[in-house]
Amino acid sequence: MRVLIHDLDEESFKNWLSDKISNCYIFSQNKKISPCVGCFGCWIKTPGMCVIKDGFEDIGKELSYCDELIIISRCVYGSYSPFVKNIIDRSISYNHPYFTERNNETHHRRRYDNVISISVYFYGEDISENEKSTARNLVEANTINFDGRLNKVLFLNNIMELGLITL
Amino acid sequence: MKVALINCSPKFRGSATEIILRDIKALLGFNSLSINLHINTDFITDEMINELYSCDEWVFGYPLYVDGLPSHMLSCLCEIERKRENNKSVTVYGIANCGFYEGNQCDVSLQILENFCLRMGFVFGTGLGIGGGAALPATEGKAFEKMLKNPLEKSFTELCDLIDSGRRRGNQYIEIGTSKKIYISVAQKSWDSMAKKNGLSKKDL
Numbered sequence: 001m002r003v004l005i006h007d008l009d010e011e012s013f014k015n016w017l018s019d020k021i022s023n024c025y026i027f028s029q030n031k032k033i034s035p036c037v038g039c040f041g042c043w044i045k046t047p048g049m050c051v052i053k054d055g056f057e058d059i060g061k062e063l064s065y066c067d068e069l070i071i072i073s074r075c076v077y078g079s080y081s082p083f084v085k086n087i088i089d090r091s092i093s094y095n096h097p098y099f100t101e102r103n104n105e106t107h108h109r110r111r112y113d114n115v116i117s118i119s120v121y122f123y124g125e126d127i128s129e130n131e132k133s134t135a136r137n138l139v140e141a142n143t144i145n146f147d148g149r150l151n152k153v154l155f156l157n158n159i160m161e162l163g164l165i166t167l
Numbered sequence: 168m169k170v171a172l173i174n175c176s177p178k179f180r181g182s183a184t185e186i187i188l189r190d191i192k193a194l195l196g197f198n199s200l201s202i203n204l205h206i207n208t209d210f211i212t213d214e215m216i217n218e219l220y221s222c223d224e225w226v227f228g229y230p231l232y233v234d235g236l237p238s239h240m241l242s243c244l245c246e247i248e249r250k251r252e253n254n255k256s257v258t259v260y261g262i263a264n265c266g267f268y269e270g271n272q273c274d275v276s277l278q279i280l281e282n283f284c285l286r287m288g289f290v291f292g293t294g295l296g297i298g299g300g301a302a303l304p305a306t307e308g309k310a311f312e313k314m315l316k317n318p319l320e321k322s323f324t325e326l327c328d329l330i331d332s333g334r335r336r337g338n339q340y341i342e343i344g345t346s347k348k349i350y351i352s353v354a355q356k357s358w359d360s361m362a363k364k365n366g367l368s369k370k371d372l
Contacts, residue, residue, distance in 0.1 A: 035209050035239040037177045038230060044361040047372050077282035078275075079235050082209065082245060086238035097358040097372060099267075099351045106267045106351065130285065134278040141234035141275050 001025060001065045004167075006072035007083045008159060016162040017072070024070075025062050029083050031055050036086070042093035048111065050090050060093030064112040068119065069148070070167055075122035075155070078134025094146065107145055116148035121165065123156040170201040170330060171222040175229035175240040177207045183264045183300040184228040186307060190319070191226065191262070194327040209242040216250055224258045224292070224330055227280060230300070231265035235276050244283050251287055258333050259284050260292040260326065264300025266354075268347045270340035271296060277338050293336045295326055299343035299350050305357065317344040 002024040006013065013028065034052050041051030042060065050057040063069065073084040080088060095108035120139045127135075136153050143150040156162065172192055176182035192201050202222065204215060219225060229240055236244070261280040263273035273296025284291040297319065306312045322341050329336060343350070359369050 035177060035237065035242075036232065038182075038232075038237075040361070043372065044358060044367065045365050047362075047367070076241060076245060077279045077286065079241060079279045082238045082242040085232075085235060085241055086209075088235075089232045089238050092233065098355050105269050105272060106347065128282070128285070130278075131282050134275060134282055137275045137278065138234055141272075145234060 002068040002070060003027070003062055003066040004070045004072070005084055005087045007074060007081045008072065012159050016159055017167070020165075020167045025066070027056070027059065027062075027087050033083065033086050033090075036089040036092075040097070043097040048093050050093060052090070056087065056090055059087060059091040060095075060111075063091060063094040063116065063146075064114060066116055067114060068117045068151070069146075071118070071120040072162065073120070073122055075124040075127045075131055075135055078131040079138060080122075088142065102144055102147065105144075107147070110147045116146055117151045118143050118146070118148050119151040119167075120153045121156055121162070122154070123159050123161070125157055127155055168199045168224055168331065168333060169222045170195065170199050170224045170226060171219050172201050172203050173219075173225060173227050174203065174205045174207075175227055175237065175243075177237060177239060179207065181304050182230065183303040184230055184262075186303045187262055187264060187297070187300070187319075187323075188226070188228045190316075190323055191228075191327060191330075194323055196327070196331040199331050206240055206243050209239040211243040211246050213250070216247060219247070220252055220255055220257075222257070224260065224333060226260045226262065226330065228262045228264075229276070231263050231267075231273050231276055231296075234272070236279055241279075248283070248286060253288075256288070256290065258290040258292045258335075260330060261294040262297070262326070263294065264297040264303070266299075266301035268298045268342060268350050270298035270342050272298065273340065274338070290335065292329060292334070293326070294338040295322060296338065296340040297343070298341065299345070302343055302345075302350065302353070315343045315345060318342065319344075 277294030
């Protein structure tokens, strides 16, 4: 299964993405999302599931069924947009709280066996070279944390260019 | 200099960020007047933005969230950008703390903060990434608090010298005063202990 996280409004999604998507679980801004409060309840109270019940509590679980993660996000200072970053922040239950070492750094152990291939499409009209470099670094770091595989990081000048890509 | 110490932890109290900013406040020189602000949710009021702009320097303290800034902090930076005051020059400092042992894992988040400064036309003073910061709240007031904080003190003093004078330098990354092996061992025992309090066993985690 594929998981798509995007921050497009309904009309843009319909225009540029809906006919490219199949076998995909989608996280979109169709309802209000609460930010992660750093309580670690998803590790020590309800392992694998966020304790904030707002319709986004199952992100970590959905990632466990996923072989490909596609992220479509406005590039904000070299980060994902606040909505997409919120989804990523709320996904930490995908990992186990215990530490392990990868690349001589501490990271969290994997909870599940699936290896996720990660593709990220950043869009924005005036993304600077610094922001592109930071965004690549961010996705690479996230890939290590997910113990996944980086497929691609692409930068689009606007959301219309989504029409040119194959997902 | 008027300095805004901005706690961007979502926790109301008792966070590592709160402890770090408290230590920074104590080390600032007499010429620096500091005010405390707390960004703990995904909106920032006009009143808070006005308070920020009353300061010459902004010191953002935050926990590292999945290699970047916490989403609620990112939302507030976007709001600050939307309401930017042209011709106002501010110097920004970032202090990130993470649950991983290595302070340099905060690097990308500091790049993001620096990119925000470039968008705003601000000066990015410097960034400090602190590894193992998650241990600070649990050890506060205990015998080994001083040992854990020992490597931080020198960096905090140097950072406060920069803040006092508005100077810049490259980012710095440090770890708390214990070995990686001990840190990982204690962290794992603490997860077990917290799980037990919730009626869970190690296997349930």
